[in-house]
Structures are given as structure tokens and as C-alpha cells.
Amino acid sequence: MLRHWLHYLPSVEGDAAVTQPGGAIRVCFVCLGNICRSPTAEGVFRHLVAQAGLSERFEIDSAGTADYHAGDPPDHRARAAGRRAGITIDGAARPFLRTDFARFDHVIAMDAANVRDLGFMAPSPEAAAKIRLLRSFDPHAEKDAPVPDPYYGDAAGFDQVLELCRTACGHLLEEIRRERRL
Numbered sequence: 001m002l003r004h005w006l007h008y009l010p011s012v013e014g015d016a017a018v019t020q021p022g023g024a025i026r027v028c029f030v031c032l033g034n035i036c037r038s039p040t041a042e043g044v045f046r047h048l049v050a051q052a053g054l055s056e057r058f059e060i061d062s063a064g065t066a067d068y069h070a071g072d073p074p075d076h077r078a079r080a081a082g083r084r085a086g087i088t089i090d091g092a093a094r095p096f097l098r099t100d101f102a103r104f105d106h107v108i109a110m111d112a113a114n115v116r117d118l119g120f121m122a123p124s125p126e127a128a129a130k131i132r133l134l135r136s137f138d139p140h141a142e143k144d145a146p147v148p149d150p151y152y153g154d155a156a157g158f159d160q161v162l163e164l165c166r167t168a169c170g171h172l173l174e175e176i177r178r179e180r181r182l
């Protein structure tokens with residue numbers, strides 16, 4: 001019994017997520033500004049988790065590798081795309097912190113620049129191993145495919161981001177459900 005119990009103690013470095021058996025599965029989506037793509041992925045994933053009746057089992061958040069927009073709500077175009085799809089996209093932008101590696105089991109990046117910037121921040125190989133590209137969960141996406149930055153584009157770009165997130169988040173949820181037997 002003691003051996004099992006010790007298994008769930010925090011690491012000395014404090015950088016490994018401490019997943020309790022039956023505890024929350026913690027997922028953080030990350031983009032650059034935390035006003036377009038990652039709040040969209042967060043809203044979409046939250047929606048899918050709720051549809052699956054699993055809201056109690058998850059903690060879902062998002063953050064940016066930059067702090068340009070800290071405190072801002074999601075871009076109005078991302079919110080509008082969400083409304084068109086019947087998905088709530090809200091929250092306040094915040095920068096991703098080094099300590100977030102200890103708070104989350106999965107750190108899900110939108111593009112290769114996010115992966116690189118998060119990799120620089122990771123305090124350990126265990127922390128770095130939590131970083132995955134969102135579309136890598138989509139078996140039909142090309143290798144290293146990004147969720148493209150819609151910030152300088154039009155409304156169609158935000159609808160496309162939402163659909164890419166919907167597909168990839170569905171596969172992410174399936175993978176977590178398989179791993180956790182949910």
C-alpha cells in the first residue's frame with residue numbers, strides 16, 4: 001500500500017503533475033496571445049467534455065506564450081465563431097507560466113512556435129513531454145500541421161480554427177478516454 005501511496009507524491013522538483021487516481025485530468029491549451037486559438041480550443045474541448053458527461057473529471061484552461069493581451073477577453077471574432085457553432089468561448093487571457101507544467105497533465109500547443117517557446121520554458125524532460133501539438137491528435141492532419149493564426153485574417157479564418165479545434169479536440173478526448181478508461 002505504501003508503495004502505491006508514494007507513487008502519487010509530488011516530485012522533489014515540483015514539476016511533475018500529480019495525478020490522483022480518479023482525480024481531475026488537467027488540460028491547458030496554449031497559443032501566442034491567448035485571445036484567438038487557445039480560448040477557442042478550450043471552449044470546444046469543454047463543450048465536447050460536457051457532451052460526454054465528463055465535466056467533473058476535467059480541469060480545462062488556456063494560456064499564451066506572450067503576455068500582450070493579459071486580462072483581455074477572447075477576440076470578438078473568436079467569440080462570434082463560437083456563437084455560430086453553439087459553443088461558448090470566454091475567459092481572460094493570461095501568460096503560460098513555468099509553474100503551469102506542474103498544474104497540468106497535458107499542455108496542448110497550436111503551432112510549432114508555441115511548441116518551441118514552451119520547450120524553452122519546460123523545467124524538466126518530464127515537463128517537456130507534456131507538450132503536444134493539438135493537430136497531432138488528428139489522424140488525418142499532416143505531420144506538424146498547425147492551427148493557423150487567424151488574427152490578421154477574416155471571420156472565415158476563425159470558423160476554420162473552430163472546426164480544426166473541433167476535430168482535433170475530439171481525437172484528444174478519445175485518446176484521454178482510452179488512456180484513463182473513461
Ligand code: 4NP
Nearest residue numbers: 031032033034035036037151
Ligand atoms: P492567438 O492569436 O495566438 O491565436 O491568440 C494572436 C493574438 C494576438 C496577436 C497574435 C496572434 N498579436 O500579435 O497581438
